[in-house]
Amino acid sequence: MTLLQAICHILQDAGTPLHYQEITERILTQGLWSAAGHTPAASVSAVLTTELKRQGEEAPFTRVGPGTYAWCAATLCAPTPVSSAVEPAPDPLSxxxxxxxxxxxxxxxxxxxxxxxxxxxxxxxxxxxxxxxxxxxxxxxxxxxxxxxxxxxxxxxxxxxxxxxxxxxxxTGIGWDIEVHNAGIRQQLLAHLQMMDPTAFETLVGTVLLRIGFEDVVVTAKSGDGGVDVRGVLVACGGLLRLRYAVQVKRWNANVQAPDIQHLRGSLAAEEHGLFLTTSDYSAGAITEAVAPGKTPIQLITGRQFLGILIEYGVMVECVTMRVLDIHPAVMGQTGK
The missing domain is CATH 1.10.10 (Arc Repressor Mutant, subunit A)
Incomplete structure (x- = not known):
């Protein structure tokens, strides 16, 4: 099912106007569409906007308010009332x-x-x-x-x-089979991380930080660490930039919440940046808190992102290269003559 088909299904099934954020939530909850990007709500908004521009009055849905849409059967495709309010344009995508x-x-x-x-x-x-x-x-x-x-x-x-x-x-095919295999390996790796001894996990994070360009990495003592598990200096631009980071790591299944982000920020020393790493994910409140205006920003790494880093830098995994043979298309064309 395409995203447009999923949107039409949700609006037709709802029978009442819905904001594009609610449309997105229902699409994902019902498993009607798998988001390829990291901003599914922006994708839904973009499809709604572009389809209305493209189809005009023939579109199967209509806009009834700022960011709010309805199936035509529910509104008889009545024109949207003129309003002095200007609806903000949807956020641009990457x-x-x-x-x-x-x-x-x-x-x-x-x-x-x-x-x-x-x-x-x-x-x-x-x-x-x-x-x-x-x-x-x-x-x-x-x-x-x-x-x-x-x-x-x-x-x-x-x-x-x-x-x-x-x-x-x-x-289907070899590529798909490999992805299925790799997905299973990633799940096994995540399960292993979540069962690791806390100290061993903190040591692992320190090792990874060294691999990705940090120097002077120190795993702090458990007592009196103030919520900071690892400290290090990120070196970039050939040593021209040296940024001090305080890192908090959590082997959690539940999402990290906003108070956890606030606690790390409160533990930062002068001129120190914050980095939070978890084996789970972050709540919407935690994500908002991490980039709150007027506050020191906190970088966030999810469990999925950490797995990607481990795999990219060959930590705890190995990549096996195999030769796969196939008939050259030119040969297949000659055979078919």
């Missing part, structure tokens, strides 16, 4: 999330220049750069490379000559 949304809408591979043009036309992305198409190509290529290095199945497939598609269109 280049990659916009590409995923457009590919899902079209159902076929597209060239990165076409993806860029559609994303700009639909208002899905905003950029001040002079070469947005080149940025789109670079971002898609980078995401594919990063996912591959972490043993994950990339959400995009590069078909050559600048053409990109979605890996979701290829749910």
């Amino acid at each position: 280049f990659n999330d916009a590409a995923a949304l457009i590919l899902e809408q079209h159902g076929q591979p597209l060239h990165y220049t076409a993806l860029t043009e559609m994303a700009l036309t639909q208002g899905l992305i905003q950029t001040k750069g002079q070469t947005p198409a080149a940025t789109m190509n670079a971002q898609l290529t980078r995401e594919i490379a990063t996912a591959t290095s972490r043993g994950e199945l990339p959400r995009f497939v590069q078909h050559g000559q600048g053409m990109y598609g979605l890996s979701a269109w290829q749910p």
Whole structure:
């Protein structure tokens, strides 16, 4: 089911107007669509907005208020009352999330220049750069490379000559079998992390920090640590930047909450940055608190992200390379003559 089909299903089933945030929540709760990006609500808002622009009065739904939409049968497609209030434009998507949304809408591979043009036309992305198409190509290529290095199945497939598609269109074959295997390994690794001795887990985090570019990493003593488990200095730009970090780690199943973020912030020394790492995830309140205006920002790493780092840097896992043979397309073409 495409995202547009999922939206129509939710609105038709509801029988009453819904805000796009509520539409998103119901879609995900009912498992009607799997979000390819990290901002599903923004994707839903973008589809609603672009479909109304594209179809006009023929659209199956209509806007009845700021961010609120209804199935036409419920409103008889009555015109939206004129209001002096200006509805804010939906938040722009990342280049990659916009590409995923457009590919899902079209159902076929597209060239990165076409993806860029559609994303700009639909208002899905905003950029001040002079070469947005080149940025789109670079971002898609980078995401594919990063996912591959972490043993994950990339959400995009590069078909050559600048053409990109979605890996979701290829749910079978060797690539899919490998992803299923790797998903099982990631689950086993996460279960192992959650059963580790607390001190051993903190030591592991210190080891990982060293791998990714930290120096002077110290695992603090359990007594009197003030909520800080690891301290270190992140070195960047060939040593020109040295940022001191205080890190709190939690082997939790439940989401980290806002008070946990506040507690870490209160433990920071002068000119020290905060980093929270958990094997679970973060509540909406914790995410908001981490970037609260006027407060020291706290960097957040989820369990899924930590697994990706372990895999990318070869910590606790090994990558096995195998040769896979296939018949060259040119040979297949000759055989079919």
